[in-house]
Amino acid sequence: MARALAHSAERPRVLCFSGASNPGIVALCSEYGLGSITQPEAVVSFGRMHGATLAVIGPEAPLAAGVADALWEAGIPVVGPRQSLARIESSKGFARELLASHGIPGNPFFQRFTSMDGVDKVLTQFANRHVIKDDGLAGGKGVKVCGDHLHSMEDSVGFCRELVSQGHAFVVEEKLEGEEFSLMSFCDGETLRHMPAVQDHKRAYEGDMGPNTGGMGAYTGVNQKLPFLTDEDLLQAQTINERVAAALAEECGAPYQGILYGGFMATREGVKLIEYNARFGDPESLNLLTLLESDFLQTCRAIVNGSLKEVPARFSPLASVCKYLAPEGYPDQPRKGDPVLLPTDLPKGVTLFLSAVDVKGHTLVATGSRTVAVVGIGESLNEAEIRCENAVRMIPGPFFHRSDIGTERAILRRVEHMRAVRQI
Numbered sequence: 001m002a003r004a005l006a007h008s009a010e011r012p013r014v015l016c017f018s019g020a021s022n023p024g025i026v027a028l029c030s031e032y033g034l035g036s037i038t039q040p041e042a043v044v045s046f047g048r049m050h051g052a053t054l055a056v057i058g059p060e061a062p063l064a065a066g067v068a069d070a071l072w073e074a075g076i077p078v079v080g081p082r083q084s085l086a087r088i089e090s091s092k093g094f095a096r097e098l099l100a101s102h103g104i105p106g107n108p109f110f111q112r113f114t115s116m117d118g119v120d121k122v123l124t125q126f127a128n129r130h131v132i133k134d135d136g137l138a139g140g141k142g143v144k145v146c147g148d149h150l151h152s153m154e155d156s157v158g159f160c161r162e163l164v165s166q167g168h169a170f171v172v173e174e175k176l177e178g179e180e181f182s183l184m185s186f187c188d189g190e191t192l193r194h195m196p197a198v199q200d201h202k203r204a205y206e207g208d209m210g211p212n213t214g215g216m217g218a219y220t221g222v223n224q225k226l227p228f229l230t231d232e233d234l235l236q237a238q239t240i241n242e243r244v245a246a247a248l249a250e251e252c253g254a255p256y257q258g259i260l261y262g263g264f265m266a267t268r269e270g271v272k273l274i275e276y277n278a279r280f281g282d283p284e285s286l287n288l289l290t291l292l293e294s295d296f297l298q299t300c301r302a303i304v305n306g307s308l309k310e311v312p313a314r315f316s317p318l319a320s321v322c323k324y325l326a327p328e329g330y331p332d333q334p335r336k337g338d339p340v341l342l343p344t345d346l347p348k349g350v351t352l353f354l355s356a357v358d359v360k361g362h363t364l365v366a367t368g369s370r371t372v373a374v375v376g377i378g379e380s381l382n383e384a385e386i387r388c389e390n391a392v393r394m395i396p397g398p399f400f401h402r403s404d405i406g407t408e409r410a411i412l413r414r415v416e417h418m419r420a421v422r423q424i
């Protein structure tokens, strides 16, 4: 986001307020403040001190903490929804119930619980095909899926009891079968500008094995399509985002101004909702903002002014593949402190983004999470993948990445899986 803003034709002064120092972002900014991004006063005071005229909020925690509300009150317009609207991400139950109460298609069976009352009945009804979700934000650790993390009724009951004992509400829902994709839309409260659909890879290892992560990489296809999705699937997802934005405005009495991120599953019964996020996806944003050809700052202004209708968002028709390098042991026991050596000459069509890194002395070091993202673009997915993979291999050290993301073989597997799911 910092890069896309810095590249605007307006040549804005970019300010960043963050919990950590990211040298990639520091290089783009005229001011870089360190502090607690979930403390509204801290963010407002940084913005005021440097004369900010627009704010763009990245992660979910400040949105859930009401940082957008505080900035608006301080006269600083914000890309990123207010606290009540951000419930679309911060409460899984709220999102499901919003769809249900507004007659928006896409929900699987679901039920929200605050105690063990009635849990057994639902777990039995959907034996071996349920998903249990902590209702609140849990940094990707609050969701357990039958077959993946839950292998018996005891596992499921145990997880529910754990959530109850922590005082957390939770949702039990039907497990869906299909291929996942993300559809993000710029939204000014009324008009939505849809971005190309992206497929993320949450699992740590090749072939979608291993623990869940923040996302190991993502790809988009040529002409803004994904090879396993039909035009009808895309249209269904776009319609769900549009109806959700309208439902949110009605429910909360305020416009949703920001990025609305629908996490969907294409299934035999059409497109179903997995979850909503109230922000850009990571890594999906790296693909999308690399492909964005129109001016990001202009889109941000239109989001806060409510004039998105007059501002089209234009994306390149090229394909893109993004892969993260992560330290060995990530996500459970990552190595920390290893030096990160970046290539001086990047091949054509490749962009690097620094993530969990710090500068110690004069050395760039990994801090224990996803470290560097490499985005390759090309005339075909194959070309984008090869460019990305070749650049990833130029970065030495005890890091790993998923070499399968975006490969012809992996894409074919997705297409065949979808064909089997649709039974055609």
Ligand code: AMP
Residues within 6 Å of the ligand: 108, 131, 133, 140, 143, 145, 173, 174, 175, 176, 177, 180, 202, 263, 274, 275
């Ligand atoms: P979430 O945090 O809601 O995105 O869930 C994390 C992951 O759990 C998703 O990316 C899916 O792979 C999986 N998941 C969540 N809900 C369902 C569902 N109803 N059916 C199948 N898989 C699901």
Ligand code: GLY
Residues within 6 Å of the ligand: 200, 214, 215, 277, 280, 281, 282, 283, 284
């Ligand atoms: N790519 C998943 C997320 O940003 O939550």
